[in-house]
Amino acid sequence: MKRRISILLLLITVLSVGLSAEPFYDKGNQTFSFTLGTTVPTFVHFFSDNETRAGLGVDNTGMKVGGYGAISYQAFTSPYSAIGGEVGYDFNYVVDGNLYTAVPFFFKYSYFPVQGTIDLPISFGLGFAYNSGGANTSIMTLYSNIELGLTYYPGEHWGFGVRTGLWLIPELNYRKELFADNALAGFVPITLSVSYRQ
Numbered sequence: 684m685k686r687r688i689s690i691l692l693l694l695i696t697v698l699s700v701g702l703s704a705e706p707f708y709d710k711g712n713q714t715f716s717f718t719l720g721t722t723v724p725t726f727v728h729f730f731s732d733n734e735t736r737a738g739l740g741v742d743n744t745g746m747k748v749g750g751y752g753a754i755s756y757q758a759f760t761s762p763y764s765a766i767g768g769e770v771g772y773d774f775n776y777v778v779d780g781n782l783y784t785a786v787p788f789f790f791k792y793s794y795f796p797v798q799g800t801i802d803l804p805i806s807f808g809l810g811f812a813y814n815s816g817g818a819n820t821s822i823m824t825l826y827s828n829i830e831l832g833l834t835y836y837p838g839e840h841w842g843f844g845v846r847t848g849l850w851l852i853p854e855l856n857y858r859k860e861l862f863a864d865n866a867l868a869g870f871v872p873i874t875l876s877v878s879y880r881q
Contacts, residue, residue: 706762706763706798707762707798707799708759708762708763708765708795708798709759709762710759710760710761710762711758711759712758712759712765712880712881713756713757713758713759713880713881714756714757714765714767714878714879714880715754715755715756715878715879715880716753716754716755716756716757716876716877716878716879717752717753717754717876717877717878718751718752718753718754718755718769718771718846718874718875718876719750719751719752719874719875719876720750720751720846720872720873720874720875721748721749721750721751721872721873721874722748722749722750722751722773722775722850722870722871722872722873723739723748723870723871723872723873724739724744724746724747724748724749724775724868724869724870725737725738725744725849725869725870725871726744726868726869727744727745727866727867727868727869728866728867728868728869729863729864729865729866730865730866730867731862731863731865732863740778741778744868745777745778745779746775746776746777746778746783747775747776747777747778748775749773749774749775749776749783750773750774751771751772751773751774751872751874752771752772753769753770753771753772753787753874754769754770754771755767755768755769755770755791756768756769757791757793763794763795763796763798764792764793764794764795765792765793765795765804766790766791766792766793767790767791767793768788768789768790768791768810769787769788769789769791769808770786770787770788771786771787771788772784772785772786773785773786773787773870775870777816781816782815782816783814783815783816784814784815784816785812785813785814785815785826785852786812786813786814787808787810787811787812787826787828787850787852788810788811788812788826789808789809789810789811789812789826789827789828790808790809790810791806791807791808792806792807792808793805793806793807794806799836800835800836800837801833801834801835801836802832802833802834802836802842802844803831803832803833804830804831804832804834805829805830805831806828806829806830806831806832806848807827807828807829807830808826808827808828808829808830809826809827810825810826810827811823811824811825811826812824812825812826812852814852814854822854822855822856824852824853824854824855825852825853825855826850826851826852827850827851828848828849828850828851829848829849830846830847830848830872831846831847831848832844832845832846832847832876833845833846834876834878836878836880839880840879840880840881841877841878841879842877842878842879842880843875843876843877843878844875844876844877844878845873845874845875845876846872846873846874846875846876847871847872847873847874848871848872849869849870849871850869850870850871850872851867851868851869852867852868852869852870853865853866853867853868854866854867854868
């Protein structure tokens with residue numbers, strides 16, 4: 684309990700110092716990031732029978748922990764907000780031996796309430812993902828995410844960070860024989876990042 688209170692107090696202190704500090708970024712500043720990590724399938728909700736399965740493995744999401752890699756670019760439109768995009772590749776092994784893959788490409792908006800030596804971006808993404816679950820089961824679908832990051836910049840340009848959040852990927856099949864497979868999948872990414880800012 685004491686540890687949780689200490690962490691909460693530290694977080695409040697960092698946020699209050701960051702919110703009262705002068706902005707680090709100017710309009711036109713840019714960041715490039717390379718991300719690598721893991722994704723945890725958290726739930727799958729099937730629309731046809733209103734059933735939600737949570738957790739890893741058989742009779743749950745049907746997937747195992749996977750991996751993710753991405754590259755992103757953002758440009759600041761004001762001292763506290765940036766827009767840009769991200770392209771990535773996600774894979775998760777399915778319990779039947781197939782490989783589920785998703786290639787998300789999306790627009791990204793980030794708000795930086797804390798910035799400078801430590802950045803705490805809160806990001807929202809919206810776009811598309813090309814999903815594949817085996818032979819003849821690929822589909823282009825919508826993609827959305829919310830993400831919270833922490834990046835430490837020991838120098839002026841290069842930074843190292845950690846990110847997590849929630850991805851929502853709907854699978855919307857348009858063929859009648861696949862309507863029962865229509866679902867919404869949720870993933871939690873836990874990734875490390877290397878960023879360059881200018």
